Amino acid sequence: MGHIQITPSILNSDFARLGEEVARIPGADWVHVDVMDNHFVPNLTFGPTMVEALARVSPIPLDAHLMIEDADRNAPAYVEAGCGSVTFHVEAAKAPVRLAREIRAAGARASMALKPATPIEPYEDLLPELDMLLIMTVEPGFGGQKFLDLCLPKIRRARAMLDKHGIETWLQVDGGVSLETIERCAEAGADVFVAGSAVYSAEDPDKMVAALRDKAAAVQA
Ligand SMILES: O=C(CO)[C@H](O)[C@H](O)COP(=O)(O)O
Numbered sequence: 001m002g003h004i005q006i007t008p009s010i011l012n013s014d015f016a017r018l019g020e021e022v023a024r025i026p027g028a029d030w031v032h033v034d035v036m037d038n039h040f041v042p043n044l045t046f047g048p049t050m051v052e053a054l055a056r057v058s059p060i061p062l063d064a065h066l067m068i069e070d071a072d073r074n075a076p077a078y079v080e081a082g083c084g085s086v087t088f089h090v091e092a093a094k095a096p097v098r099l100a101r102e103i104r105a106a107g108a109r110a111s112m113a114l115k116p117a118t119p120i121e122p123y124e125d126l127l128p129e130l131d132m133l134l135i136m137t138v139e140p141g142f143g144g145q146k147f148l149d150l151c152l153p154k155i156r157r158a159r160a161m162l163d164k165h166g167i168e169t170w171l172q173v174d175g176g177v178s179l180e181t182i183e184r185c186a187e188a189g190a191d192v193f194v195a196g197s198a199v200y201s202a203e204d205p206d207k208m209v210a211a212l213r214d215k216a217a218a219v220q221a
């Protein structure tokens with residue numbers, strides 16, 4: 001398992017002041033950027049132009065989570081926009097292996113996401129192509145949803161697969177991660193934790209990042 005990383009999602013932050021919102025989380029490892037197209041999910045956020053503007057001012061690397069259709073065609077723009085990590089949904093990709101290789105070749109970490117009802121087993125052979133696997137713990141589309149415990153067995157199975165193959169692919173969880181749920185995710189084998197509403201509804205978002213990190217690290221220790 002890799003070292004614990006906390007990647008706050010700016011989905012529930014103030015979109016009119018994104019640069020300042022990122023400056024409130026200096027202790028974060030990544031800034032999680034939820035890109036939604038109103039087709040793959042019933043919500044609309046921003047595109048590559050906004051992401052590029054944020055990448056220019058953010059001292060923390062961007063972790064793009066693309067909830068968009070036709071990932072094969074649309075994902076490379078987010079590498080060009082300056083994201084250090086680009087996650088596409090396997091449900092939206094026609095050729096995930098080719099896309100992961102293209103993202104890596106363009107200079108970003110390649111990552112693939114699974115919705116709660118998408119099984120991990122068909123993708124076991126694909127794991128070495130990925131720098132990170134994202135297992136969603138809510139149905140994608142909105143921040144502030146309740147964590148789905150039914151995703152925990154899949155996180156455990158993914159961790160077992162990665163360990164069996166000796167692969168260093170990071171295992172990220174996203175959706176409903178908070179002080180109440182992060183230990184369950186860490187116990188199941190996740191090492192990268194997205195937290196949106198938990199961080200941005202806290203009085204001191206950076207203190208919340210530290211508290212989440214401590215909870216997850218205590219499980220790993
Ligand atoms: O991908 C997402 C939603 O589709 C968000 O990253 C996620 O929901 C983060 O917000 P919260 O921690 O409030 O659930």
Ligand SMILES: [Co+2]
Nearest residue numbers: 009034065174
């Ligand atoms: Co996300």
